[in-house]
Amino acid sequence: MTMNWLELFPENVKQLLLNLPKDVLEGLEEVRIREGRPLEINTGGKFHFVSRNGELILIPDEAYKPTREDGHRLLDLISNHSLYTMEEELRKGFITIPGGHRIGLTGRTVLSGGKVEHIRDISGFNVRIAKEIKGAADEILPYLLDTKRKRVLHTLIMSPPQHGKTTLVRDLARQISSGFWGRSNIHWPGMKVGIVDERSEIAGCQRGVPGFDVGPRTDVLDGCPKAEGMMMMLRSMSPDVLIVDEIGRPEDAEAVTEALHAGISVIATAHGSSVQDMRGRPGLAGLVDNRMFEMYVVLARNGEGRSFRLQDGGQRTLQTAGGRGQGGDALA
Numbered sequence: 001m002t003m004n005w006l007e008l009f010p011e012n013v014k015q016l017l018l019n020l021p022k023d024v025l026e027g028l029e030e031v032r033i034r035e036g037r038p039l040e041i042n043t044g045g046k047f048h049f050v051s052r053n054g055e056l057i058l059i060p061d062e063a064y065k066p067t068r069e070d071g072h073r074l075l076d077l078i079s080n081h082s083l084y085t086m087e088e089e090l091r092k093g094f095i096t097i098p099g100g101h102r103i104g105l106t107g108r109t110v111l112s113g114g115k116v117e118h119i120r121d122i123s124g125f126n127v128r129i130a131k132e133i134k135g136a137a138d139e140i141l142p143y144l145l146d147t148k149r150k151r152v153l154h155t156l157i158m159s160p161p162q163h164g165k166t167t168l169v170r171d172l173a174r175q176i177s178s179g180f181w182g183r184s185n186i187h188w189p190g191m192k193v194g195i196v197d198e199r200s201e202i203a204g205c206q207r208g209v210p211g212f213d214v215g216p217r218t219d220v221l222d223g224c225p226k227a228e229g230m231m232m233m234l235r236s237m238s239p240d241v242l243i244v245d246e247i248g249r250p251e252d253a254e255a256v257t258e259a260l261h262a263g264i265s266v267i268a269t270a271h272g273s274s275v276q277d278m279r280g281r282p283g284l285a286g287l288v289d290n291r292m293f294e295m296y297v298v299l300a301r302n303g304e305g306r307s308f309r310l311q312d313g314g315q316r317t318l319q320t321a322g323g324r325g326q327g328g329d330a331l332a
Contacts, residue, residue, distance in 0.1 A: 005101050005129055010073035013039065016064055019054025028129055029162060035071045035123040038063030042162070045301055071123055078103050090118040099211050100130030100166075100204030128162070130204060132212045136164070136171040141182030143310050143319060144172075144267075144295055150188060152176060152241050152265040154292065158272045159299035164306060165269040166245055168299070170202050170212055172267060173243050177215020193218040194239030196229035202245055227251035234262055241265045250283045260292055274298060275315050 006014055013033065017025060020041075030042035038060040039050045048056040049063035057063060078095055079086050089095045093116075095103045106124035110117045144153050157165050175182060179190035197203050197220055204211035205222040214220065219237045221229040226244050233239055242259050244252075247268045259266050270284060275296050278284040287293060296311040310319040 005099060005127075008074070008077055008097070008101070008103075008127060010070045010077070012064075012070055013066060013074075016050050016052075016054040017041075020050070020056070024056065030129070031125075031127040033066045033071065033074060033125040033127070035068055036065055039066055045162075068123075071125070074125055075122055087118055091116055093119065094199075096200040098204065098206040100201045102128045102130070102199060102201055104128070130201060130212075131167060132170065133167055134171060134174065134213070136167050137175055138182040139321060140168065140297060140308060140310075141172060141175055142184035142186070144297075145181065145184070145186065146294075147186065152191070152267065153294040154260055154265060155267045155295045155297060156278070156287075156293045157267070157269045157297040157299065158274070158278070159269075159301075160273060161271060163299045163301045165299060166201050168297075169243050169245060169267060169269055170214060173202070173214040173218050175215070176241055177217040190215065190217050191240035192238065194233040194237050194242045195220045196224055196226050196233060196242070196244045197222050198224060198226050198229065199245065202243070227255040230255040230259055234259060234264065239264060241267060243267045245269050246271065248281060248283050253283050253287050256287060257292060266293075273300075275311060 006017060009017065009031070016039065017031070024043050027043045028041055029045070032040040041048055041050060048058065049060055051057045051062055052064045075083065078097055086095055090105065093105055095105065097103065104126035105119055105122050107119045107122035109119055144155050146153055157168060159165050173193050173195055177190050177193040179188060181188065193215060195202050195214060195218060197205065200222055203214050203220045203222065205220055208222060210218070210220055219233070219239070221232060224232065226247060227249070230242060230244060233242055242264050244266070247253065247256060247270050256266055256268060270278060272278055275288060278288045291313040294313045296315070298309040298311070300307050300309070308321060309317060311317050
């Protein structure tokens, strides 16, 4: 397994991570660095502190505590020694780097006109490690197909953060574009897929070229606001399927509606634990109430692994199934 993401970290932290057991290191999902406070990791959905010897512990007082120098070095590395070029990312509170890895930032916010201008005195980092798991969509994809009309159903995928939405849509893009249709007997050719990747996480582009395998017939708009990007895709790239991550604003919903009316299949993700949660969000309530989505996929995660629930546009449950466990499961 390639772990180039280890080069993100200052030497002190990098060596502690390298001392972790191999299965823990390969399963890392998050590394949380907080200046002067315990180094924490998330592996397999479970959180642990890391000792000064690189051991997993539960007692925070015995953990390694990153220094100010560690934080400054990390910020220098993730900004490629040029923090001023990342002002827009700092305004959003995160930086996405090549490979699709996303680093959340905390510190002191500087306001302008009542809005966040940027973050300074950065002292907290959450490094979310992006992973490509081919086959993550195998079990779910067959349920998202309209076999009579040979099309992909309009689908909304929901879960709380860090439950596998992005990994799932990444593999959906790959399979739909390649003409692989999961655990089904379907043999359709691949379709044209358009990805609007505002946070650069789905495709992990570097200089516009996807770092992940998102399929041979997939076009990516990287770093583009979702609503504007969806309209650009419709006008210029004529996709059969449009994929977008983390919708939620009213303008996102308007763009999704426009795409649906244009005859494009839409696969989108959103934060939430149920369709009812979507009704509580002004930007998404209309999409639910007007049955704009034909299928809902609700992802869940617990100590036993991951599971999913499928509901149709009328919110009737069609299928509930578990994942394949934690280490190499389908919905990582």
